Amino acid sequence: MSLSQELTELKTSAVARINSAAADVEALRVKLLGKKGELTALLKGMKDVAPEERKAVGAIGNDVRQTITSLLAAKKAAQDAEKLNEQLAAETIDVTLPGSTPTIGQPHVLQQIIDEIEQHFLGLGFKIIDDTVDSPEVETDEYNFERENLPKDHPARDMQDTFYITPEILLRTQTSPVQSRALEKHDFSKGPLKMIAPGKVYRRDTDDATHSHQFHQVEGMVVGENITMADLKGTLLSIMQELFGEKHQIRMRPSYFPFTEPSVEVDVSWNEVTPDMSPEDIEWIEVLGAGMTHPNVLRMDGIDPDKYSAFAFGLGPDRFAMLKYGVDDIRQFYLNDVRFLSQFERKGN
Amino acid sequence: MKTSLTWLNEYLNNAINLDEQAVADLAERIERTSVEIDSSATLAGKQDGLVVAEVVQVTSHPDSDHMVIAKLNIGENDLTQVVTGAPNIEVGQLVILAKVGAHIINHESGELMAIQAANLRGETSQGMVVALQEIGFDSKIAPKAFEVGIHIFNKNDGVHPGDDALEVLGMNEPVLDTDLTPNRADMLSMAGNAYEFGAILNQSVTTPSFELVEYDTPADKQISIKIDDAKLAPKYALRVVNNVTVTDSPLWLQKYLWNAGIRPINNVVDVTNYMMLTYGQPLHAFDLDKINDSKINVRLARDGEQLTTLDKQTRDLRSGEDIVIASGDEVLMLAGVMGGQSFEIDEQTTNIAIEAAVFNPSLVRATARRHNIHSEASARFERGVNWDATFETLDHAASLIDQLTGGQIAYGQVKAADEAHQDIVLSLTVIRVNEILGTSLGLQDLIAIFDRLAFNYQVADDKLIITVPARRPDITIEADLIEEVARLFGYDNLPVTLPYGPTTPGKLTVRQRQIRASRHIMETLGLNQAISYALTTPEKAQQFVENTDDKVVTLDYPMSSDRTTLRQNLLAGLLEDVVYNVNHFVHDIALYEQGRIFVANGDNELPTETEHIAGVLTGNRATSDWQEHKTARAVDFYDIKGVTESYLSQIGVENIRYVATERHDNMHPGQTADIYTGEHYLGFVGQIHPKITKPQKLAPIFAFELNLFAIMANITDHTQYSKISRFPQMSRDAALLVDETITHAEIEAVIRQSAGDKLVNITLFDVYEGNKLPEGKKSLAYTLVYQDNDETLVESAVNDDFKRVTETLVSRLNVEIR
Structure with missing residues (x-):
């Protein structure tokens, strides 16, 4: 048998052996193509081939090597793929089982409302005053009442029953006194004063579902030249649309506060308002009090009411949270029941 | 204040439309222009089928000793038979019948219930004779005379069998209950409400009028007044009416009162309440014969004084703080708050003194708070009454009492104080209004608004010089006038803008x-x-x-x-x-x-x-x-x-x-x-x-x-980029047996001090305290990581550094390297 015949036979048998190989093909590769392998052994016979035939036989030898090499590679790839599939099958898990979640704490729901209000007003160029010196929770009667145009025998003091510590020191009943403290420090050469003051306030109330002796307020004030009631309306519309949604509207109704004149109560529409809606279909909910700062208040704070005008408003985060999330008992905010707190995830805020 | 629109129409030139939708629209306009409306309702509510009935015959029930059979004339051909347990029913009376098919409000559940024909122990009953409490009257409002039993009309009331009872009782009058803010003293009177509603509706107001007929007997011979301090009562006067007959008020007067939520008492007290509701000026009537020496003293309470007020409570008065009306050592009443029980007008009263005054608002407020009496009178004095109406109210009251009681008005007011009201005159420019409101109103717009409010003013160039009427004590400065403009112009009509001007940074500190x-x-x-x-x-x-x-x-x-x-x-x-x-x-x-x-x-x-x-x-x-x-x-x-x-x-x-x-x-x-x-x-x-x-x-x-x-x-931020070494790290582990009392902090400190400059990290990876160790010992295991930024570490150098650490630990802390 000539060498070319032997090579052709090796090719045939190698193809058969590779195709039927069940185990790892590496051993087979060594056996066929290795230094001591069958092809190498045959090609050693090249030296006995007639010189004029060597080229042709050599070509056959190359063909055999190439065929075996590529077949082995294909076989190995097929075997690897099969092995991987087996492994993947073995590793299959129930992806619907619950994940191991790292615990993330939530800001308190009242904090979330306050954060939202703060973000909005920062965007409008307001500053936030909430530090212990300029916005103390324990206040003097002077700042809490007298500077707010509520002298000692004023009837409206009845509206705000107060926790007194001494006849002159009390727990603040409103965040309004922050305005006076801010105005005393403000330098009008640097522009108007635009501020909000979020914080805790206290009233001498018996705690029940709708009353709490401790709650939160965000006082807001803008003082400058040419500040108008139309500006107040625009400012309040923008914050209410921030909190309740773009399609909600506000209405202002006359009211009375000693520290503002004119004074208004502000209602927000509970439903979304569309242009084709008739007025009776809008349900209004009272949400806040506001007005143009009383000239007496400005004067007591050293501001000339003929030169500067101002508006002020008071937002109630507790009330907003109750309305927005349907919380029916204000005491929930201060019990810190984990089942309550964890209901209010940030949801992109 | 409960405000009957039917009553209010007496003062408005064009009557308010009283149909349901018009009333609802008006309520909405009031809320947007003046004050909140607590409720808009009629006393009748959804009740119907109530008629005036004349009792024609009363016979005893054959089978019951607490019920009777009554035959009633309700203006129809046939008489209507009812069986009733009413103890006060008699032939000839005019009563209220809820006919079969009528709907009345159950006074316990508040629900509407239908009247059906009934058979009561063998006798048919075609309806039910009712008390006012059974048709929606609060028991605090229904007249006391019929507290037990059915309501009986007075013969002089002008009602007839078959009349619609709801109508004759005034129960169909629409009543708006306004929730007043503390400043709106004016809206505690019908006159003030007429001006306010007139301004909203752009209507002019006619004020009440009356005729006064005085007798020759001078009043000041019958009573004298002394005021200790002018500050207690800047206005004070009495009128005397002699020979009165105290009895029930006529129906027309009672209707005014119960629609306003006030119980009719008798013709004297009812007139004082009616006048208070009309003008906002509280009045008080004393039984003149119960005042010992006919001398009235307005003064502060003295040490140890007590008063039993009309609500039957005996109160210790606060010396030097409560204003009282006294006669010698006897206190008659808490001024402006509540009368004393002993001087009450009753059926035996024949001579009366009527008081009209302005009391110091702060003192009245303090007294009302101190004694927890928030009366109709104190509510008005605290907020401030219309000084211009004080004595007019007194005269109007005397005139009505004269009419209703058959008495004679003694000659003259007995006046002890009459401080004049200081007119407040304010000027308001168009520019200022627009500056504050952000509007673009003109002078004519302002004129129109103050015309609607019926304020007196003069026009001077671009401004109005306005004299504030005494009925509006809430208006004292320019800003108050701007509020009047704003609310009557309408907050809905205000433009919507944001403040503009120099930019301010919105940022956190x-x-x-x-x-x-x-x-x-x-x-x-x-x-x-x-x-x-x-x-x-x-x-x-x-x-x-x-x-x-x-x-x-x-x-x-x-x-x-x-x-x-x-x-x-x-x-x-x-x-x-x-x-x-x-x-x-x-x-x-x-x-x-x-x-x-x-x-x-x-x-x-x-x-x-x-x-x-x-x-x-x-x-x-x-x-x-x-x-x-x-x-x-x-x-x-x-x-x-x-x-x-x-x-x-x-x-x-x-x-x-x-x-x-x-x-x-x-x-x-x-x-x-x-x-x-x-x-x-x-x-x-x-x-x-x-x-x-x-x-x-x-x-x-x-x-x-x-x-x-x-x-x-103590917050510092030294954050600086440190180069990440490209040379390999080497690590060495050390397991240390140490005394229990030695802390991790101490060991770590020793390692850091002795490690040399190639040490980049120390990790504690094991702590063991257990019975496999000698008594009083624990084992701590650390990994020390070495690295150099500039070159590959040399093994022998790391070994030297590590050895130095372990030796130092042994010598300083007496550890044992395991």
Whole structure:
């Protein structure tokens, strides 16, 4: 048998052996193509081939090597793929089982409302005053009442029953006194004063579902030249649309506060308002009090009411949270029941 | 104030449309222009089928001794038979019949019920004879005469069998109940309401009129008045009416009162109330013959004086503070608040004195508050009455009493004080109005508004010079006038703008950012934010405070013993939160709170407020039910310490030291550390003392409380890029057997001091304390990592460095290298 015949036979048998190989093909590769392998052994016979035939036989030898090499590679790839599939099958898990979640704490729901209000007003160029010196929770009667145009025998003091510590020191009943403290420090050469003051306030109330002796307020004030009631309306519309949604509207109704004149109560529409809606279909909910700062208040704070005008408003985060999330008992905010707190995830805020 | 629109129409030139939709629209306009409306209703409500019936015959019921059979004429051909238990029914009376098919309000349930024909012990009853209380009258309003039994019309009332009873009783009058703000004194009268509603509806107002016929007998011979201090009553006058006959008022007068929510009493008292409702000027009528020496003294109460008021309560008067009307040593009434029972007008009264006055609003308010009597009179005096109407009201009242009681008005008012009302004149420019409101109104617009309000004014160039009417004591300055313009122009019509002018940066201060970052870090570390009450008990206020010498802030007059004192620590509140949760079956708790603590200073100084941040962990660290083996683990000291470590590192406080401490009484003495940065104390971390948790059957609670001010004062940011070495690291492990008393901090310090400059990291990877070790020993294992930034480490050099470390540990801390 000539060498070319032997090579052709090796090719045939190698193809058969590779195709039927069940185990790892590496051993087979060594056996066929290795230094001591069958092809190498045959090609050693090249030296006995007639010189004029060597080229042709050599070509056959190359063909055999190439065929075996590529077949082995294909076989190995097929075997690897099969092995991987087996492994993947073995590793299959129930992806619907619950994940191991790292615990993330939530800001308190009242904090979330306050954060939202703060973000909005920062965007409008307001500053936030909430530090212990300029916005103390324990206040003097002077700042809490007298500077707010509520002298000692004023009837409206009845509206705000107060926790007194001494006849002159009390727990603040409103965040309004922050305005006076801010105005005393403000330098009008640097522009108007635009501020909000979020914080805790206290009233001498018996705690029940709708009353709490401790709650939160965000006082807001803008003082400058040419500040108008139309500006107040625009400012309040923008914050209410921030909190309740773009399609909600506000209405202002006359009211009375000693520290503002004119004074208004502000209602927000509970439903979304569309242009084709008739007025009776809008349900209004009272949400806040506001007005143009009383000239007496400005004067007591050293501001000339003929030169500067101002508006002020008071937002109630507790009330907003109750309305927005349907919380029916204000005491929930201060019990810190984990089942309550964890209901209010940030949801992109 | 309950305002009958039917009554109001007497004063308006064009009557208000009283149909239901028109009334609802008016209520809405009032809410948008003046005050809130509490309710818009009629006394009748949805009741119907009520007629006036004449009792023609009353016979006893054959089968009952407490019911009778009555035959009634209701203006139809046939008489109607009813069976009734009314004790006061008699032939000839005009009564109210709820016919079969009528609907009346059940006074217990408040629900509407239908009247059906009934058979009562064998006798048919075609309806029900009713009392006012059975057809929607509050028992506080229904006249006392018929408190027991059915309502009986007076013969002179002009009602006839078959008349619609709801109509003749005035029960179909629409009544708006206004919820007044404290400034709107004017709206406590029908006259004031006429002006207000007239302004809204652009209608002019006709004020009430009357005729006064005086007799020759002079009033000042019958009574004299002395006022101790002009400040008590700037206006005061009496009128005397002689020979009155006190009886029930006619129906027309009673209707006014009960639609206003006031009970008819008798023709004298009813007139004073009617006049008060009309003008807003409270009046009081005394029985002249009960005043001993005919001398009236307006003065402050004296020591030990008492008065039994009309509500039958005996009150100790406040000497020098309550204004009283007295006769010698006898107090007749609390001026402007409530009369005394002994001087009440009753059926025997024949001579009366009627008082009209203006009392000092502050003193009346203080008296009303002190004695907790908030009467119709005090409500009006506190807010301020119309000085221009005081004596007119008195005359109008005398005239009506004269008419209704058959008495004679004695000659003249007995006037003891008559201070003139100081007119307030204000000027208002168009420019100013537009500057404040952001509107573009013209002079004619302002004129139109003040015409509607019926204010007197003069026009001068672009301004109005306005004389404020005395009925509006709430208007004293320009801003008050601008409010009148704003509300009558309509807030709905105001433009919507945002403030413009110089730009101001909206940004947080450094401290504000740090406090907000502190909260965010706590949340990232898995703690939910809590907000607890700042008021607590004195014990809890100082529960976790090291220095209990710091004075607490205490309320002068607390609401409850649980909330008397401002907190000096946040942990006590968080501990209450934990207890609440555990009691409600929540056991795995991770909470933090950021808020203020309060330390008292001098008596009339504000306390010092300091921001703190505190946290608690209890129960299991994390729960993953089906992977419990992996995650469920009770929290321990190192979990809470990890929170403080991460927090302080993230917020930027360096060189933190944890120093074991036993000084916190309510913390576990073996599991608590004080936290310092350098020499600055920041707070503490540890386990809440079992003496607190054990008795309440609580699992161990781990907690920290830090002073945020101390933290913020020590925040540094030295962050600089450090080059990442491209040369390989080498590590060496050391297992050390040491005395139990030696701390990790000590070992770490020795390693760092002796390691040389190639050491880049030390990791404690094992701690073992157990019975396989000699008594009093523990084993700690560390990995030391070496690296050089500039070259590959030489093995022998690392070996030398490591050897130096182990030798130093042996010599300094007497460790044994295992």
